[in-house]
Amino acid sequence: MEHKGKGFGIGSGFTSEFLMFSSILIAGMLVLRTANSVLFALGSLVILAAILFTVPTVFRVEKENTDSINLTSFYVVLTIAVILIVFFAGSGVLI
Amino acid sequence: MDPFQVGSFLTAGILVITGLWAIIMMDNLLKKVIGANLVGDGVNLVLIGIGYKPGGLIPEVTHHFHASAVPSTFSHFLAFNEFAELASYPLPFALVLTNIVIGASTLSVMLALSVVLYHKYNTLSVHKIFEGMEED
């Protein structure tokens, strides 16, 4: 971690931070775009404000992506559940 | 569906869920490996359950039909539609046999890795092996 304080570490930290919250903003816009335009505009501003209040996000992301077997198992089970729910809900079988 | 088939599917479901639970929740390395194997066993049972036919014949020609056979005229083979009506579905057996072999090879590799990790760390606890400080 000691080299993260120097120029290269700071530059990449800023890049990854900017990338992180622009992708959250874009993902939010993609989802809200299907709703009406007022919700779209307001929702985007809310997301932008929320992200700007919670910087830095990149260190939390880094902690969530360590190669620990328990963390990966948790995300795997979450993924299986989410995929099953999305497929069943999207096809209209579950009401 | 036949109650026997329903029972085997339910057992398979219990096996898969038990295996997943063991992989996620157990702290012992070997219990995780056993859980991974249980998932494969459950899937094998689903495959065999699909091929079940109550009162069905084993889908190969047996001695019963050889009794009055004249091999040169192949008269010991049943006519096609009788055999098709009576025999159980033969395809899942082939799939399960292949999967058992695959499961055995992956199990052996995982067990070998467990032995090596045990010799290095002198413990089977996943928490100590995987969550300890990485010696960089």
Added chain:
Amino acid sequence: MFNSTLIPLMVVFPLIAAILVNFLHQKDRSVKTIAIVSSIVAVLIPLMTIYGVHLFSGHIRTESFPEFSKLLIPDVYMGIVYSYGPIQKILLALLTVMTVFVIFLSINRKLISGVYVAMIFISLASVSAIILADDFFNFFVFTEVLTVAQAALVIAVKETKSHKAAFKYMIFGTVSGGSILLGIALLLGVYGLLNMTDLSNAIKAGGALQPIALTAVALITVGWLYESGLFPFHIVKSNMYENAMPEAAALLQLQSKFVLVAMSIALLRIFSGYTLLKSVMLGFAIFTVVIGSVMALQQTDLRKLLSFVAVGQAGLVAMGIGLGTSFSISAGIFHAINDVLSMAILFFVTGFILDSYKTTKLNQLGEGLQKAPLIGVVMFLATLAISGVPPFNSYQSEFRLIQSAVDAGYAELSVLVILLSVATFVAVIKAFYMVFMKPGTNIEADPKVKGTMHKTIIVILIVMCLFIGLFPNMIYDPIYNIIVSLGV
């Protein structure tokens, strides 16, 4: 039906070579000879084979007796089918050429253990079978074989970190393999078919998917996530790339991307017209790209950085495929082909750095341009190549990805792709600076390591990148025509 003998030879020949070198383990000269000869022959087989279909044991397409069997289609394939077309030819040609390079580099590193080379050949055979197979169960068997072979390649490093990485890989491999097989079993139970062409016809004829078939789709999608190295399996995959020898890591990332392409095409063919599947694929792909690039920017070790870049680029390929139009799917496949070339160059450069400096930690390295100027220049060109800078190949594929995202109606995704190319460039150029240009290092390079083999191979690869970048339609047009004709 034309029954080519050369098509199964693409799978069988590497397996025979694997058995031979395994048998001759510890007889180093025989292993070396057989490895080199077999890998060169393995390159020639896909180039000599003409397009067609191979029906195992000659089982032709027969009538299915729908009134007895209750199958939904009038005729079915009775046996295992392998099909060989232009996409398979391009993928297999690239795969075999890369395997030759990796075998030469492994022999150069004195890693001529018969078992190690056997595992390389087994992984080659598995990926060839995955690309060729039209039978779903055969496809699954070879994904499991590939898992074991890839784990073996990582275990061969003989460090504790690699053992732990291989263990995690195998545990999740068993879970996802069980998931795929359960999906296949449910599809077999509902439709009674295992052949992918027949399944796609039966599902089209059967109307809306029943709940059991939906469960099968979900389970097979989970297996697809593992085989491709997308979220949440990106951690185990990047762990594998990081802990393997760099040449083996180049091969592993190539195999993962080609399995991603093959399995996506299979999934989209079978469940054609099911838009929710494409949306799910797109969602996970976007997640993976973002997390891969963000994590790559944070790394201080070269191998870890490159492994996260590889994972992120796999997400970009999956994004193209998940967008769903013929244009985007062919752009995604084209990007997979381009990306494996540039990533391979970067991994081979890492191999050279590991040989010379015995470490890949960025803060300890530096002043590499004085020791190896050619390798530094090629790494810089590969950085440009992987970030989508013209005239290199990734520019052509990323341009097509961006255009297809706009055409599909997702203009925001094109912004995301551009941001991600910039992020990838920042990450890799940071690595290049810290290895080759940063002043003041305290590590001496090993003077005995000349790296001639490395230099030759990476120059060949960068010339290939330049060539594909200048003449993209040679590779892109056949892919586009096949995807349009598949009608996914």
